[in-house]
Amino acid sequence: MRILGIDPGSRVTGFGVIDVTGQNRSYVASGCIKTAGGDLPGRIKVILEGIAEVVATYRPDQTAVEQVFVNVNPASTLLLGQARGAAISALVLAGLPVAEYTALQVKQAVVGNGHADKEQVGHMVQRLLRLNGAPQADAADALAVALTHAQHGSGAMKQLALHGLSIKRGRLA
Template sequence: MKIIGIDPGLRNMGWGVIAVDGPRLRHVANGIIHSEAGELGPRLVVLYRGLCAVIAEHAPTAAAVEQTFVNKDAVGTLKLGQARGIALLAPAEAGIEIGEYAPNAVKKSVVGVGHAAKEQIQHMVRFMLPGVELAGPDAADALAIAICHAHHLQGRALRIKIST
């Protein structure tokens, strides 16, 4: 199974693909899709086309997207929500099932605490995916989201196995 994790962002949308083989996780690829400042519509097109290209290249079988947290800047939150819409649309259009996770759930799954710093997330991603070269913090976050989804799917499979 291949999982793509997506860290939605209007300026920088992080993505990371991992392969899952039972309890083993392996890094496949990661990167950041950048959109320049300017009109919102063209920026969303850049994000959408970039994410579609990543999905076409790596053919993930599952996707995971971080949920948006609401901050004090309502306009910023709305714009981030539109980028998150792209992060949901591209895999959905490809027929990929999507899991959604709160930022604290991702941090707790990867680091062990829900309020971990970015540096802690990067450290644990490097530990869990030996040899990974991170394209940046947004890509590290995306890989953490993919790892969180893998743990969730493994837990669900174990619960199903136990109940049968």
């Protein structure tokens, strides 16, 4: 199974692709979709097209996206939510199931501590995927989301499949 993890951002959206075979997780690719400054609609378009290109290139079976947290600045939270919406829209348009995980769930799954810092997450991603070097921070976060889904989400998908069900375009089919 191939999983695409996404760490949405209005300026930098990280992506990470892993393959899962039994209990083995292996690195496929990771990177960042960077939006140049400019107006919000232009940045949303870059995110939407960037995720669509990643999906077309790596052909994931499942996807997972980090949920937005509410921070002190409501305007920043709103921008982040719009970037996240663009990423989810690209996934749904591609007919992929979308799972969502909070930052707390991701840190707990990857590091074992829901209050771990970015460096700890990056270090554990590097160790779990046996990488030679640490990935870029946003890409490491996206790989952590994919690893979280491999640990938690794939079991639910397997149970649905056992009952002849699946998720298509975000709906139970």
